[in-house]
C-alpha cells in the first residue's frame with residue numbers, strides 16, 4: 001500500500017519502520033495525530049513534539065518536526081519551558097499513561113492549572129508497555145498485569161475529570177477504534193488556545209491484552225467499541241460498569257492562556273520601569 | 278583598627294524587626310563610598326523573625342579574606358540578650374552602645390567605653406517611631422567611629438530609606454549624633 | 463579596574479548571582495523556593511519580566527530543571543537555583559541536560575547536612591554530588607565562588623562555559639556566600655566577555671550531533687527550520703537512538719571528551735605563595751578565605767605556607783596541585799564536610815604526601831581561632 005502523502009510529509013521515512021509490536025495501537029494513534037497536523041497544515045518547522053519515556057513516547061522519533069524525547073514523566077515541564085521560551089511555536093506533548101498519570105502526574109495537574117497552550121495526547125494502554133506490562137494508574141480495578149498477577153487492587157484515575165478540575169480548558173477522549181473521531185478531536189485540541197488534553201485509548205495486545213484474555217488487536221478494538229459511549233452534554237447517561245465516554249468532554253474559552261498572560265505581565269513590568277525612570 | 282590585620286569590625290545585635298540588618302547594610306554602603314572594602318553578614322532564618330538577630334560589618338583598606346567578625350571594635354546591642362552575648366566580645370579599648378530601654382543591666386567586665394541611652398524610648402518620644410532607634414544608633418556611631426564621616430553615613434541612609442521618610446530619618450540621625458556629645462546616662 | 467565605567471554596589475551574593483546571570487544573557491528562570499537560595503528566584507521574579515525574560519515558579523525542582531532544559535533547547539539561556547534537597551531531585555535531568563547537550567546553569571547554594579538537614583546552616587557537602595550525582599558517565603563543570611563579586615563573575619563564566627561546551631554547569635556556593643553582602647563591581651555592557659552558543663546555518667546530512675574539531679556538537683535550537691531530534695538515549699551523530707556497541711562507545715566517550723579537550727578553559731584557581739611552600743592549605747569557597755588569612759600570618763612567622771583555591775572545582779585542577787607537590791610535603795584541606803575534597807587532593811598529590819583534613823559539619827563557617835589551632839597541631 002503506497003503511503004499517503006500526509007504520512008510521507010509528517011513522518012521521518014529514514015527512521016521507519018517503528019519498534020512497535022504487530023497489532024499495537026500506536027501506529028493508528030500516530031496516523032490520527034499526523035492526519036490532524038496535515039488537515040491543519042501545521043508548519044513542521046514551527047512544530048515541536050515533546051515526549052517522556054515509554055512505547056508511546058517513542059512516537060516523537062518518527063514525526064518529522066522538532067522533537068524532544070525527554071525522561072520518564074517530564075515531557076510536560078520540558079514543554080512548558082519550550083513554550084514559554086518561544087511562545088510562537090506549536091508545542092505538542094505525547095505521553096503514556098504511566099508517564100502522564102504516575103511519575104508525571106504532578107506535572108499534569110499543574111500544567112492544566114496554568115492553562116498553558118500545550119496540546120497533550122495521553123496515550124493510554126492501561127499498563128506499562130515498554131517495561132513489559134506492569135500495572136499503571138490507568139489499569140482498571142481487578143484487571144491483570146505482571147505486577148498484579150492476582151488482580152489489581154487499586155482503582156484507575158478518571159484522568160479527564162482530573163485535568164478538567166485542575167484547570168484544563170479542552171478535554172476529550174477517543175480510542176483507536178474511532179479513527180475519524182480521533183482525527184476530529186485531535187484537530188480541535190490543536191486549534192484550542194490553552195491547555196488541551198486528548199486521552200486516546202489504544203490496544204497493547206502484547207501485554208495488556210495477553211494478561212487480560214484479549215490476545216489480539218481485533219479483540220481489544222471490539223472491547224473499545226462495545227464499551228465506548230458517545231458523550232452528549234444534553235443527554236447525560238448512566239454508564240454501566242466498564243463503559244466510558246468518548247468525544248469532547250469539556251471546553252472553556254473564557255480563561256486566559258498562560259503565555260498570553262505572561263506577555264501582558266512583561267508589558268506591564270516594562271511600563272512600570274519606564275515610568276519609574 | 279585592629280592593628281594586626283587592618284580591619285575595623287562592627288557588630289550590631291538586637292531582636293528581629295529592630296532594623297539591625299538595615300543598619301549594617303548602611304554602614305557597609307557608607308564604607309563603599311569611602312572606597313573601603315566591606316563585608317556585611319547577618320544571621321537570618323527564623324532568627325530574623327523576632328529572635329536575636331545579628332549583623333556584622335567589616336571595613337578594611339585591603340581585601341577582606343576572613344569574612345566574620347573576630348573581635349569587634351564597635352558593638353551596638355539593642356536588647357539585654359544581645360548585650361550579654363556580644364558586649365563582652367568587644368576589643369579592649371573599643372566602643373559599646375547599649376539601648377537602655379531594653380538593656381537594664383550592662384554586662385560587667387567590658388573593657389571598653391560603654392555608652393547607654395534609651396534609644397527606643399527616645400525614638401518614640403521624639404519621633405513617634407520606635408523603629409528609628411537604629412538610625413539614632415547610626416548617628417551615634419557616626420560620631421564615634423574612626424573611619425566613616427557622618428555625611429557618608431547620612432547619604433547611605435538617604436539612599437536606603439523610602440523618600441517620604443527621609444526627613445524623619447535625617448532628624449533621628451542628627452539626634453543620635455547629638456547623643457554622642459552628651460555624657461552617657 | 464582602570465578606566466572601567468561600571469558601578470560598585472553593596473550586593474548580597476544571591477543578588478549578585480542573579481544579576482550576573484542577567485548580564486550573561488539569561489532570560490529564563492524556572493525554580494522552586496528553598497532556603498538559602500530563594501533570593502535568587504525573587505530577584506529574577508522582579509527583574510526578568512522587565513527585560514522580556516521569563517520567570518516561572520514550577521511545581522517542584524524536577525519540573526524546574528526540566529523547564530530550563532526546554533527553554534534552553536528553544537534557544538534561551540536558562541538557569542535554576544536550589545539547595546541540597548532540590549538539587550537531589552534535579553539529578554536525573556542534570557544527566558538529561560548533559561546528554562541533550564543543553565546549556566543550562568544550575569545554582570546549588572549549599573546548606574548543611576543530609577536530608578532536610580539544617581536549612582539555615584552552611585556547608586560544603588555536595589561537592590561529590592555535584593560531580594557524580596546523576597548516573598552514568600557525564601560531563602559537568604562545577605564552579606565554587608568565594609565572594610559576592612565571584613557570585614557575579616563566576617555566574618557569567620558558568621553561562622559562557624555552558625554555551626561554549628554545551629553542557630550543564632553547576633555553581634556551588636556555600637550558604638554564607640549566598641547571603642554575604644560585599645561591594646560588587648557591575649561591569650558595563652560589553653566590558654565582560656559574554657559567549658553565545660554556535661548556531662550553524664546548515665548541517666551536512668542532518669548530522670546535528672556531529673562533534674567539531676573541538677569535540678563540541680552544535681545541535682540547532684528548536685523551531686529554526688532544522689527539525690532535529692533530541693533524545694536522552696545514547697544516540698548517533700544524527701540524534702537517533704543507537705545500541706550498536708561501537709556507536710554507543712563513541713557517543714559516551716565523545717560526550718565526556720569535552721572536559722579534557724577544554725582543560726585550559728576549565729582550569730581556574732587562585733593561589734598564594736605556593737611556589738616554595740612546604741605546607742599548602744587547599745580548600746574552596748568561603749572556607750578558602752579563612753585559609754589564605756591563616757597562611758599569610760604563618761608566612762609572617764617564617765613558616766613556608768601557601769594556599770590554593772580552585773574556582774572551578776570540577777574538573778579538579780590536579781595538574782597544578784601535582785606541580786605544587788614537588789616542593790610541598792603537607793597539604794591541609796579544611797572543608798565543611800567529612801573529607802570530600804581531601805580524598806581528591808590525596809589522589810592528585812600522590813599517596814606519599816601528607817594530606818590532613820580539617821572538617822566541620824556543625825552548620826557554621828570555619829572560625830579563624832579553631833582552624834588555627836588545628837593547623838598548629840598539624841605543624842607540630
Ligand SMILES: Cc1ncc(C[n+]2csc(CCOP(=O)(O)OP(=O)(O)O)c2C)c(N)n1
Nearest residue numbers: 054055056072096097098099127128129130
Ligand atoms: C525514572 C524512571 N523510572 C522508570 C523507568 C522505566 N520505565 C520506562 S518506560 C516505563 C513505563 C512506561 O509506561 P507508559 O508511560 O504507560 O508508556 P507505554 O510504554 O505503556 O506506552 C517505565 C516504568 C524510567 N525510564 N525512568
Ligand code: SF4
Nearest residue numbers: 020021024055129204
Ligand atoms: S508493548 Fe504494547 S504498547 Fe508497547 S509496542 Fe508492544 S503492543 Fe505497543
Ligand SMILES: [Mg+2]
Nearest residue numbers: 096097125127
Ligand atoms: Mg502505558
